[in-house]
Every structure is written in structure tokens, then in C-alpha cells.
Amino acid sequence: MIGREKLERVLGIMRKEFRQVFRDERMSRLMFISPVIQLLVFGYAVSTDVRNVSLFVVDHNRTAESRALVDAMTSGGYFRVVERSDRSDDLLQALDRGRATMGIEIPPDYSRKLGDGDARVQLLVDGTNSNVATVALGYAEQIVQQHGLSTLAEPPPLPVDLRERAWFNPDLQSRNYNVPGVVATIMLMITMMLTALSVVRERELGTLEQLMVSPMTPGELIAGKTLPFAIIALFDMVVITVIALLWFHIPFLGQAPLLLLGAVLFLLSSLGLGLLISTISNTQQEAFLTTFLMIMPTMMLSGFMFPVTSMPKVFQWLTLVNPLRHYLEIVRAVFLKGAGFDALWRQFTMLFVMGSAVLWFAGTRFHKTVR
Amino acid sequence: MAAISRTRLLAVARKELVQLRRDPRSLILAFLLPVFLLVMFGYAITWDVRDIAMVVVDQDHTAKSRELVQAFAASGYFHLIGYLPSASDVPPRFDRNQARLGLVIPPGFERELQRGQGAPLQALVDGADANTATIALAYAHATVQSWAQRAIPKAAAFQPPLIAESRVWYNEELVSRNMIVPGLVATIMMIISAMLTALTIAREWERGTMEQLAATPVSRLEVVLGKLLPYLVIGLVDVTLTAVLGVVIFGVPFRGSVPLLAGLSFLFLVGALGLGIFISAAAKSQLLATQLALFATYLPAFLLSGFMFALEVMPPPLRALSLLVPARYFLVVIRGIFLKGVGLDVLWSQALLMVAFAILGMALAVRMFHKELE
Numbered sequence: 193m194i195g196r197e198k199l200e201r202v203l204g205i206m207r208k209e210f211r212q213v214f215r216d217e218r219m220s221r222l223m224f225i226s227p228v229i230q231l232l233v234f235g236y237a238v239s240t241d242v243r244n245v246s247l248f249v250v251d252h253n254r255t256a257e258s259r260a261l262v263d264a265m266t267s268g269g270y271f272r273v274v275e276r277s278d279r280s281d282d283l284l285q286a287l288d289r290g291r292a293t294m295g296i297e298i299p300p301d302y303s304r305k306l307g308d309g310d311a312r313v314q315l316l317v318d319g320t321n322s323n324v325a326t327v328a329l330g331y332a333e334q335i336v337q338q339h340g341l342s343t344l345a346e347p348p349p350l351p352v353d354l355r356e357r358a359w360f361n362p363d364l365q366s367r368n369y370n371v372p373g374v375v376a377t378i379m380l381m382i383t384m385m386l387t388a389l390s391v392v393r394e395r396e397l398g399t400l401e402q403l404m405v406s407p408m409t410p411g412e413l414i415a416g417k418t419l420p421f422a423i424i425a426l427f428d429m430v431v432i433t434v435i436a437l438l439w440f441h442i443p444f445l446g447q448a449p450l451l452l453l454g455a456v457l458f459l460l461s462s463l464g465l466g467l468l469i470s471t472i473s474n475t476q477q478e479a480f481l482t483t484f485l486m487i488m489p490t491m492m493l494s495g496f497m498f499p500v501t502s503m504p505k506v507f508q509w510l511t512l513v514n515p516l517r518h519y520l521e522i523v524r525a526v527f528l529k530g531a532g533f534d535a536l537w538r539q540f541t542m543l544f545v546m547g548s549a550v551l552w553f554a555g556t557r558f559h560k561t562v563r
Numbered sequence: 564m565a566a567i568s569r570t571r572l573l574a575v576a577r578k579e580l581v582q583l584r585r586d587p588r589s590l591i592l593a594f595l596l597p598v599f600l601l602v603m604f605g606y607a608i609t610w611d612v613r614d615i616a617m618v619v620v621d622q623d624h625t626a627k628s629r630e631l632v633q634a635f636a637a638s639g640y641f642h643l644i645g646y647l648p649s650a651s652d653v654p655p656r657f658d659r660n661q662a663r664l665g666l667v668i669p670p671g672f673e674r675e676l677q678r679g680q681g682a683p684l685q686a687l688v689d690g691a692d693a694n695t696a697t698i699a700l701a702y703a704h705a706t707v708q709s710w711a712q713r714a715i716p717k718a719a720a721f722q723p724p725l726i727a728e729s730r731v732w733y734n735e736e737l738v739s740r741n742m743i744v745p746g747l748v749a750t751i752m753m754i755i756s757a758m759l760t761a762l763t764i765a766r767e768w769e770r771g772t773m774e775q776l777a778a779t780p781v782s783r784l785e786v787v788l789g790k791l792l793p794y795l796v797i798g799l800v801d802v803t804l805t806a807v808l809g810v811v812i813f814g815v816p817f818r819g820s821v822p823l824l825a826g827l828s829f830l831f832l833v834g835a836l837g838l839g840i841f842i843s844a845a846a847k848s849q850l851l852a853t854q855l856a857l858f859a860t861y862l863p864a865f866l867l868s869g870f871m872f873a874l875e876v877m878p879p880p881l882r883a884l885s886l887l888v889p890a891r892y893f894l895v896v897i898r899g900i901f902l903k904g905v906g907l908d909v910l911w912s913q914a915l916l917m918v919a920f921a922i923l924g925m926a927l928a929v930r931m932f933h934k935e936l937e
Contacts (some may be wrong), residue, residue: 200575216709230703233866235883236877236878236881237866237867237872237877238872239864240610240693240694240872241693242873242874242876243876244876245875245876246602246875250624261725283659285745287733287903288903288905288909289897289905289909290895293875298936299684303896306724306725309722309724310724311725311726312725312726313725313726313727313728314727314728314729315727315728315729315730315731316730316731316732317729317731317732318731318732318733318772319731319732319733319734319735319737319741320733320734320739320741320898320900320902320903321742321869321873322610322611322734322738322739322741322742323610323694323742323873324873324876325731325734325737326698326701326737327697327698327701327733328663329729330698330701332727332729333727334704335729336725336726337723337725337726337727339725340725340726341724341725343725344724348741351676351711351715352676352681352682352683352684352708352711353681353682353683353684353688354685354703354704354707354708355683355684355685355686356685356686356687356688356700356704357685357686357687357688358613358687358688358689358696358700358702359654359657359687359688359689359690360657360689360690360691361690361691361696362690364690364693364696364697366692366693367695368691369691369692369694386920390774392608396573416582422776435610451738463665465598471931475849475850476850477762477849477850478588479590480710480717480850480853480854480898481588481589481853482588483914485588485591485592485596488596488599489599489603492603492607493573493603493607493608497746497860497871498608498610499610499695501607501614501615501616501663501695502609502610502611502612502614502695503607503609503924504606504607504775507607507608511824516895521660523693525658525660525691528656529658529690529691531658531659531781535655535659554899
């Protein structure tokens with residue numbers, strides 16, 4: 193009987209919480225619009241794929257041969273010609289002004305030298321955006337080299353033939369990596385923010401004391417306060433996954449239950465952190481700012497956008513205590529690699545251990561602050 | 564409108580400073596966050612790919628195959644973690660994130676190499692992280708090529724008919740830090756202006772002190788300017804700190820003119836602060852103001868300004884949207900001055916936009932403030 197009463201009390205506070213959330217327009221916006229915005233941004237804006245790089249052509253040669261080289265540059269979709277000129281100075285000006293990222297300069301004797309098998313062209317790249325520059329330069333050098341070999345009557349002696357094969361993401365689209373990541377970051381933001389704000393709002397309004405004098409135990413209060421947001425977060429996860437699959441055509445090779453298990457374990461940490469923030473904030477405004485200040489390093493040191501393996505060792509160790517890192521690994525492995533529990537048990541264990549610890553700590557603190 | 568009195572202006576500014584000093588979270592935003600971002604981007608997080616974990620499947624077991632593996636290990640880009648018996652053992656390593664690249668050297672590699680008909684080699688890559696994978700493959704190609712040039716006499720004798728001579732401008736080593744750290748100057752300004760000033764006016768409304776402020780002989784313009792002043796100073800201090808640390812500690816090149824950077828930063832800061840005060844006056848609640856500021860200024864400055872993600876490769880609708888983000892233009896200014904060393908002759912259009920932005924920001928702030936008071 194006691195168990196049943198307990199359940200009813202928890203359900204009661206959950207019902208109240210749901211009603212409050214859906215009545216508050218701002219909260220609803222946060223829950224439903226921000227996932228969509230993030231999906232759009234990370235599906236479309238945050239692309240590290242290098243395509244359509246602006247190319248400035250200085251062709252001093254102006255022959256069929258030089259035009260063939262320019263065509264070879266643009267035919268793959270990696271480069272598009274934005275301007276042409278016959279003066280080298282114009283190219284430098286265009287780089288200075290950011291009108292072009294890449295420049296190719298074809299010398300006057302290009303076609304004759306190419307006939308002799310000893311031609312050279314100059315590639316200039318604006319290195320300001322190092323990422324784009326690295327990839328674009330790689331493409332350009334390869335295109336030029338291939339084009340040179342294709343002009344030979346008989347194919348050259350090719351010493352080594354390196355064939356590449358990309359697993360999990362054959363077209364190497366960064367979207368396939370970024371969009372599943374949004375599942376994890378949205379869940380983190382929603383649960384931390386909503387939990388922190390909802391508890392602090394009760395404190396601001398003075399209704400937290402009322403709840404405390406009700407027959408509810410602190411454990412029940414915590415469960416009632418956090419479970420609604422867990423449900424909302426799981427709902428968001430399903431929505432994002434469906435959009436990812438149907439709209440962005442992200443592959444999903446793994447098992448859905450594994451994703452769900454990871455989500456539940458991850459929620460232990462994120463709800464715990466939200467609760468923790470609520471215990472150190474007096475106003476909703478403070479809670480919002482604190483959440484923001486915590487989310488930033490959590491995202492940066494998670495591998496969401498910046499690979500963990502490129503960090504200095506100290507920071508790599510630091511990421512081990514970041515629940516987002518482990519959850520991201522699970523989400524991406526389940527989506528793209530179809531990995532099973534045998535490959536991911538470490539991440540699951542870490543999430544469980546960290547989640548329990550954070551939730552326990554936050555629970556004790558919460559207990560104290562309401563007393 | 565009454566003339567602006569310096570005493571009254573400074574009094575408002577002093578009051579704002581006292582309030583700021585008592586708010587630890589704002590202080591963290593103002594001083595710790597810039598340092599944190601600088602350390603993060605200057606030191607910890609980067610897109611530069613190094614130490615790619617690789618496994619080798621050597622089925623040839625000859626001097627040449629060992630030489631090739633040696634070349635990979637010595638290239639500085641790859642970190643050899645072990646050997647596997649067959650190619651099918653590689654993908655499970657990808658599953659566990661233990662390796663990112665697998666080099667498969669099939670039997671007969673050395674023999675084929677001597678025949679000069681293109682000895683087959685296979686590079687398997689974990690493509691999940693497309694960006695890292697692309698770069699890893701490019702490094703693998705380069706490593707194989709340069710090794711083949713040295714190791715095989717026939718290849719060394721062959722003259723390719725066309726050679727590309729590449730030259731990188733402005734960021735010769737292609738270090739992502741050089742791209743990000745100058746950009747941080749803009750981002751930090753957005754944080755200071757949007758997140759911090761968003762609080763100032765809303766706080767007065769929430770605490771009911773706005774009426775008191777309105778009842779004093781301080782004019783509205785004086786209130787706006789007085790509230791702006793401390794943040795302007797904090798902003799300029801932060802920017803100086805970021806730029807100096809970036810150059811001194813992280814070795815980011817600075818090739819342009821300091822006064823030009825200072826002048827344009829000042830204009831941008833005034834515009835952004837005006838925008839923050841506008842949001843604050845419109846929202847009237849600190850919570851709403853912070854949320855609005857975050858979504859309206861801070862996120863676009865991070866994502867749609869070209870700070871980290873090149874606008875050039877975005878789809879056209881998003882590129883069009885980015886035209887509305889002031890930070891986008893300011894970023895051109897900052898990178899131009901830091902890395903390219905260009906002056907007003909190149910940046911004049913951006914400079915004009917900064918002036919327009921400053922005027923617009925101030926006009927919006929004063930107007931919204933007036934309207935809300937009446």
C-alpha cells in the first residue's frame with residue numbers, strides 16, 4: 193500500500209510539472225523549437241565538407257590546354273571559378289579582400305612545357321581558415337597531378353596504387369557525424385536547463401516550502417521533479433532521430449534499445465547536474481547563466497565538434513569524466529557503426545557510475561537546501 | 564534634450580560597477596570566460612589532425628613493406644598502435660574507437676613494386692568523423708607518395724608532366740589556432756555585450772528601481788550611456804587581453820595596425836552593447852533577456868559568422884542569413900588585420916558597416932529605453 197501511495201505522490205507532482213511546463217510558452221519554445229533550430233544548424237550550417245571553394249584563375253597561357261586544366265579543377269564540384277584575370281596582382285588582391293580562397297596561376301609557356309612533359313602551375317591558398325585551406329589544397333594538388341598524368345600518351349609507371357575505403361560513411365559527409373551528435377547535446381541542454389529552472393522557480397515563488405510540508409519525501413520530490421524532463425528529453429530524442437533518418441537520411445545501423453539504454457544512463461548525469469545547479473542558484477536567471485557556463489566546457493571537451501584525439505593528453509583525460517563524451521560515442525557508434533554492447537560496455541559503465549554519483553551528490557545537497 | 568552631465572553619467576556608471584562587483588556570475592562571464600575560451604581554443608581543442616591511431620596489416624613481410632610502415636610512423640601524423648593478421652580485423656577496431664586508419668599491405672607487394680605496375684595498397688579509414696577521415700586519407704596519400712619517390716628508383720626517375728607548386732598565404736603552417744584566436748576577439752565582445760548588458764536594465768525593472776532611477780534628475784541618455792560605460796571598459800580590457808595573450812603566448816601573427824583594430828573594435832562594441840541594452844529594455848526580465856541575448860546574438864556570432872565554420876561552403880539560404888549577422892563583418896576586419904595585415908583601403912566597406920552598426924545599436928537602445936519608460 194505504501195508503495196502505491198508513493199507512486200501516486202510522485203505521479204501527482206509529475207502531473208503538476210507537466211502542466212506548468214506546457215503552460216509556460218518560453219519553456220515550450222525551449223523544448224520544441226530549439227531542437228529543430230539545432231538540427232537545421234548542424235544539418236546544414238556546421239558542415240566541414242569542403243565544396244564549391246571560390247577559385248580565382250590567372251591564365252597567362254590562354255590555350256585549349258590551359259582551359260582543360262581549369263575545367264578539370266571545376267568539374268568535380270570542389271571548386272567554382274569566381275573571377276578571371278591576366279594579372280597576378282589581381283589574384284593577390286582578391287585573396288586580401290576575401291573574394292577568393294584559392295588561386296591558380298598558369299604561366300605563359302604552360303602548353304609548350306606540358307608538351308615537353310615539364311609544366312608547372314602555381315596554386316595559392318588563403319590559409320586564414322586552416323581547415324578549408326588544408327582540404328582544398330589537398331584536392332587541388334591531386335586534381336592537377338591527375339590532370340597532368342591524363343595528358344600522357346601512355347600511362348606512367350605507377351609505383352604504388354593506394355586504394356582508399358571509408359567505413360561507416362562512404363561519402364565522408366560530416367553531416368552523418370554531426371546530426372546524431374545533436375541527439376546528445378539537445379538532451380543535455382533540455383534536461384539541465386529545465387530541471388534547474390523548474391526547481392529554482394519553486395524556490396523563487398516560495399512554493400518549494402509548501403511542497404516540503406506536504407507528506408512527500410525529498411526522494412519523491414526529486415523523482416517527481418526530474419522524471420517529466422526525462423520523458424520530454426526522450427521524446428525529443430525520438431523526434432530528432434526520426435528527422436535525422438527521414439529528412440537527413442543519416443544511416444542507422446545499430447539497435448534502437450541500445451540507444452535507449454544509453455539515453456537513460458546519460459539522463460542520470462544530466463538530470464543530476466540540473467538538480468545540482470538548482471541547489472546553488474537563487475533565481476532562475478542565475479540558474480540559466482550557471483547552466484550556460486557549465487554547458488560550454490562540457491560541449492567543447494566532448495568531441496561533439498572537436499575530436500578528442502587531437503587534444504593534449506591532459507585534456508583527453510579530462511574528457512573521461514565528461515558524460516557527454518561517452519554518450520556521444522554511444523550515439524554515433526549505434527547510428528553509424530552498428531556497434532553492439534560488446535564494443536560499448538565501457539561507455540555504458542562510465543555513464544552509469546558517473547550518473548549515480550552525480551545524482552546522489554545532487555540529491556544530498558538538494559535535501560540540505562530545502563531543509 | 565538636456566546636455567549630458569559628466570558627474571551624473573559617472574554616477575550611473577559607478578552604481579553599475581558596484582552592482583556588477585556583487586554578482587559573481589556576471590564577473591565569471593566578464594573575466595573568466597574569455598580566459599577559458601582562449602585556453603580552450605589556443606591550447607586544447609583544435610581541428611588540426613595529428614597522432615592518427617593506425618593499425619597495419621602486413622601480409623608481405625618484406626624489407627619494403629617494413630620500410631613503408633616505418634615511413635608512416637616517422638611522418639608525425641600517424642601513431643602506430645599495432646599489427647593485425649587480416650584486413651577483416653580492422654573494422655572491429657573502428658567499432659571500439661581504437662584505430663582510425665588501417666593500412667593493408669597485401670602479399671606480393673614488394674614484387675609488384677619492382678615490376679612498376681602499381682603495387683596495390685589499401686587504406687581503410689573510420690569515416691564516421693568525416694572531417695578527420697578526409698584529412699587522415701590525404702596524409703596517407705602524401706606519405707605513400709613521398710616514400711615511393713624515395714624508395715623506388717624507377718619512380719624517382721619518372722618526371723610527372725605537371726607539377727603544382729603550392730603556397731599558403733597568411734597562415735603558412737595552416738594552424739587552426741591562427742584562425743580561431745583572432746575570431747575569439749569578436750566572440751568575446753558578443754558575450755560581454757549581449758549577455759552582460761542584457762541584465763542591466765532588466766534588473767532595474769525586476770527590482771522596481773527603474774521608477775526611482777526615472778525620478779532622479781539623470782536624463783535617459785545619461786542612464787543608457789552610464790550603464791554602457793563599464794561594459795565598454797570591460798570589453799576593451801578583455802579584447803586587449805585576448806589579443807595580447809593570443810600573440811604572446813600562442814604565437815598568433817599580428818600583421819596589421821593596432822589603432823585600426825582598436826578603432827573598429829570600439830565601434831563594434833558600441834553597436835553590440837546598444838543591442839544588448841535594447842534587448843534588456845524590451846524584455847524587462849533578466850531571464851528572458853539572457854535567453855534572447857543568447858539566441859539573438861551569441862549563437863549566430865558563434866555559428867553563422869565564419870568564426871569556425873566557413874560561410875563559403877554553407878548552403879545559399881544560410882549564407883544569405885549570415886549577411887544579417889554583424890559579427891560576420893567584424894570577423895573579416897579582425898582576420899584581415901591579424902593575419903593579412905590589410906588596412907582601411909581593403910576594409911573600408913566593413914568599417915562603414917561598423918559605423919552604421921554602432922549608430923543603429925545606440926539608436927535602438929535609447930529609443931527602446933525611452934519608449935518603455937513612458
